[in-house]
Amino acid sequence: MSVSWYTMVFKPVLELGRQTPVASQPSNQIYPQPRPGFAKQGADIYRANGCVTCHTQQARDGNTSSDKARGWGVRLTVAQDYLLDQPPQLGWIRLGPDLSNAGARLADAKYQLLHLYNPQMVMKGSKMPPYKFLFETRKIRNQGSSEALTLAPEYSPAAGYEVVPTDNAKAVVAYVMSLRSDLPLFEAPMPQPKTNAPATDATNNAASATSTNSPAAK
Amino acid sequence: MVGASVLWLLLGSALGLIASVKMHGPHFLADFSFLTYGRLVFAQNALFLYGFALQAGLAVALWLIARLGRSVIPNATLVSAGAILWNIGVLAALLLILAGETTGLWRLEFPAPAAMTLFIAFIVIAIIALMNLKARNVQTMYPSLWFAQTGLFWFPWVFAGATYLLLFGLLRGSAVPVIAGWYGQNFVGVVLSGFALGAAYYFVPKLSNQPLHSHALAVFGFWTVIIFAPLGGFSNVSAVPRWLTGLSAVSQWVVSVGMLANAYNFYCTWKADRSASSSPGLSYFKASTGMLALWAVLGAWGTLPSNSNTLMFTHFHTGLSVLLEYGFIGLTLLGSLTVVATTLMKLEWPSASFSKAHLILSILGVAVMSFPLCAVGMTHGLALADPSVPFLDAVKRTFPMFALTTIGLLLFCIGQALFLLHFVQLAVKSFVSCCRPIEWITPEKGGSK
Numbered sequence: 312m313s314v315s316w317y318t319m320v321f322k323p324v325l326e327l328g329r330q331t332p333v334a335s336q337p338s339n340q341i342y343p344q345p346r347p348g349f350a351k352q353g354a355d356i357y358r359a360n361g362c363v364t365c366h367t368q369q370a371r372d373g374n375t376s377s378d379k380a381r382g383w384g385v386r387l388t389v390a391q392d393y394l395l396d397q398p399p400q401l402g403w404i405r406l407g408p409d410l411s412n413a414g415a416r417l418a419d420a421k422y423q424l425l426h427l428y429n430p431q432m433v434m435k436g437s438k439m440p441p442y443k444f445l446f447e448t449r450k451i452r453n454q455g456s457s458e459a460l461t462l463a464p465e466y467s468p469a470a471g472y473e474v475v476p477t478d479n480a481k482a483v484v485a486y487v488m489s490l491r492s493d494l495p496l497f498e499a500p501m502p503q504p505k506t507n508a509p510a511t512d513a514t515n516n517a518a519s520a521t522s523t524n525s526p527a528a529k
Numbered sequence: 530m531v532g533a534s535v536l537w538l539l540l541g542s543a544l545g546l547i548a549s550v551k552m553h554g555p556h557f558l559a560d561f562s563f564l565t566y567g568r569l570v571f572a573q574n575a576l577f578l579y580g581f582a583l584q585a586g587l588a589v590a591l592w593l594i595a596r597l598g599r600s601v602i603p604n605a606t607l608v609s610a611g612a613i614l615w616n617i618g619v620l621a622a623l624l625l626i627l628a629g630e631t632t633g634l635w636r637l638e639f640p641a642p643a644a645m646t647l648f649i650a651f652i653v654i655a656i657i658a659l660m661n662l663k664a665r666n667v668q669t670m671y672p673s674l675w676f677a678q679t680g681l682f683w684f685p686w687v688f689a690g691a692t693y694l695l696l697f698g699l700l701r702g703s704a705v706p707v708i709a710g711w712y713g714q715n716f717v718g719v720v721l722s723g724f725a726l727g728a729a730y731y732f733v734p735k736l737s738n739q740p741l742h743s744h745a746l747a748v749f750g751f752w753t754v755i756i757f758a759p760l761g762g763f764s765n766v767s768a769v770p771r772w773l774t775g776l777s778a779v780s781q782w783v784v785s786v787g788m789l790a791n792a793y794n795f796y797c798t799w800k801a802d803r804s805a806s807s808s809p810g811l812s813y814f815k816a817s818t819g820m821l822a823l824w825a826v827l828g829a830w831g832t833l834p835s836n837s838n839t840l841m842f843t844h845f846h847t848g849l850s851v852l853l854e855y856g857f858i859g860l861t862l863l864g865s866l867t868v869v870a871t872t873l874m875k876l877e878w879p880s881a882s883f884s885k886a887h888l889i890l891s892i893l894g895v896a897v898m899s900f901p902l903c904a905v906g907m908t909h910g911l912a913l914a915d916p917s918v919p920f921l922d923a924v925k926r927t928f929p930m931f932a933l934t935t936i937g938l939l940l941f942c943i944g945q946a947l948f949l950l951h952f953v954q955l956a957v958k959s960f961v962s963c964c965r966p967i968e969w970i971t972p973e974k975g976g977s978k
Contacts, residue, residue: 312686315759318776319711320690326770327704359629361567367842369767375838380916388768390703397698398633398705403765405842405913406552408920430555436921440555444562 327390335494342496343395346489353486356445356479358400365439367402368393368411368490373502382416383409384492389499392492407439414491423484424476425460432466445480448472530588530612531866532952537580537619538859539945545573546942549935553928563627571638572626577854578636578721579647580619583684584612585862586724587651590677591658592869593731597674598665604657611653618646634695634705636713641696648688655681672747676727679755680720687715707769714762717854718784719755725861726754726791729814732865733795736811738804742797746790753787764832765846778832785825792822809884813864816892820856820899824849827903839914844927845906851899855941863891863948870952874959883951887944894941898934905930 335342346354357363370384378384388411393399402409417423422433428446430437446460448468459473468474476484495501548569551557558564595602602608622639625631631638658681662674670678691712694700700708734741741747761784763769763777795818799811828849831840840846867887871878878884905927912923 312683312759314756315711315715316690318760319714319773320694320708323707323770323773324694324700324704327702327707328700330702356629358633359568359631360562360565361569361571361631361633363633364567364570369842371767371838371841376841377914377916381920390768390770393768394702396705397701398695398709399702399768400633401706401766401768403635403842404844404847405909406924434921436925438552438555438921438924440551440559440566442565443560 330391330394332394333391333496335496338494340494342494343392345395347485349482350485350489352478353482353484353489354396354400356483357486358398360442363400363402365402365404365406366400367405367409368399369401370409370411370492378409379502381408384412385415386492386495386501387499388492389496391496391498410487410490411492412490414488415493418488420484420488421461423487424480425462427480427483428460428462428474428476429466432463442480442483445477445483447475447477449475530584530615531870532949532956533612533616534581534585534588534862535866535945535949535952537576537584537616539942539949540623541573541576541580542938542942542945544569544576546935546938548573549931549938552931553935562629568627568629568631571631572623574636575622575626575638576619577859578716579622580616582721582854582858582862583651583724584615584619585866586680586721586728586858587615587654587658589728589862589865589869590680590724591654591661592865593673593677593727594658594662594665597667597671597731598662599667600661600665602657602661603664604660608654608657611650611657614646614653615650618643618650621646632696634709636716637691637695637709641692644688644692644696648685648692651688652685655685671730672741672744672751673727673731675751676723676730680723680727683715683723684720687712687720703769706766707763707773710762710766710769711759715759717858718758718761721858722754722758722788722853725817725858726750728865729791729795729817729861732868733798733811733814733818736808736814736868737799737802739798739801742794742801746794750787750791750794753783753790757783757787764837765841767841778837781832782829785829788821788825792818792825808868809888810864810868812888812892813860813867816895817857817860817864820852820860820895824852824857827852839910840906841910843906843909843913844902844931845910848899848902848904848906851895851902855895856899860891860895863887870955874955876955876959876962878951879954879958880951883947883954887948887951890940890944890947894937894939894944897937897940899937901930901933901937 332341332343334340345351368388370378370386370388372387373379379386392411393401426433426439427442429441429443430439431441449472451459451471451473455473456475459475462468462474547558547564548566551559551566551569591602591608594600622643625639625643630640632640637644659678662678691708694708695705695712730741730747757780760780761777763773764781766774795814799815830836831845831849867878867884908930909923909927912918912926913920
């Protein structure tokens, strides 16, 4: 009991609990940044609906998996990426694509809202369920809402009605778009293309021997 | 506790069936926010683990302690109160998960109020069980009691630790999945597996009318599980320190050896019975032992470096969980409950065909649920590993086999519905036989008292 406590609780907490945001090189950008309030609210809705039971947020090394080739991650995700998440939604099965870098590759909010409303509209044959309860179908007033979804005729509501995302739908999309792991870290540098040319300063900085695990210089 | 645990098992499996159907038809019940696939999967898992497995495990542990110690439970009323509180906790957990208050943590899906209710209820029952263990009249500790006692001490420790660290927001970042993984592994690998092993160590010799094959193997099986099982459970995670996944893979191998030793011990015990008079209830234990052996072999195979990367994030790990949780723990506890219920009520099951149907449907259900998942894990993993296969195609390739899982879950549900119905019949029969009006008015010899 104590062996397990020391090995799997005490030591990891000591190891991971000391992490702080670091400066990513070469941009010197502090990483990770706290999520904006709306995205944080979206994280709660993502958790509440159990999205984690289908989507992972863990991109693996491009050498040992197809994650990079599929465009899911530009580098391996590491503990630093989840530092400010409580709880991080790592996931354990890929019934849907990995979302660790979704913000970088799916930056179109309108597309995301359509996908959330009815995945079949943007991806035929998708197994993701529609989340229509995150949207409101309402009578068009005046000129209609500027936020109303542009739907194909077969998915449109009855004449005189429009589909508008609720705050919850917008928050989930804001959360997914805030998921990014595309800054180089000391422990997870950007993979370099194989070449015979000497490395430049910029390409070397990410993998330099200077640890960026120390607290960022202000 | 027996009836309630089977009720939760049935309800959890029914929710799992709805989730499984949603995989084939994503629009099925899609307009109800409380029935999203994710919420249903969390609810199914919580109901199986806490509603059924731990409750049934506790009931069987109480039984084993009283039976093997030849003692009487000192305060049955308090145990009943604890059981009622436990079921209130499970109900609260279910409602909170469906209402969207899930923690998002596998095997600790519910928030603090439900967790605290469950903790208090467990402590009440565990204290009575341990008092009974201390007051036992047979001082020798049979292997079943090692496992039962370990579970009674182990669960409060890991549950309180994990709840305190995770549900009260003391940790953030990658420390959260590490602690959640540690808890889940201890809970299923030591506590629930321990209760199931304890039950099998009692019922296999009992039902096959044979002494236990090897005490030494039981000792080996006990210590390997207790020491190494808590160090595993990270074979399906990438974003944690590498030494954790390495340690997890090594410990899985040792645990597999320990579990195979236990399975071999059970096998040799029932094999020694050459008569045809062994109880039909033994079939549950034969099937669960087979599932345990398969889990041990596949679990070790899955951690090989050549396989672990391919199988990561696939159905293979879901299949392994089903093999251990439903296959070994579930079938063992169901087999134990079939014996405990009849012994407690001093009656035979009303219908032999109902009993047989439950046995067949449970075993078939678990097999049809778990084997295709493990098999399809390879297809899923190989397709995911090949970037030329579009992601949607990689997922779709798994669906023919996944349909079998849905059928397996349906068979399992029907089996548990039959068991519950049969249990109600048994309870009514027991009530009627002990409360016949004729006995109320017939004075005993020497006059009524």
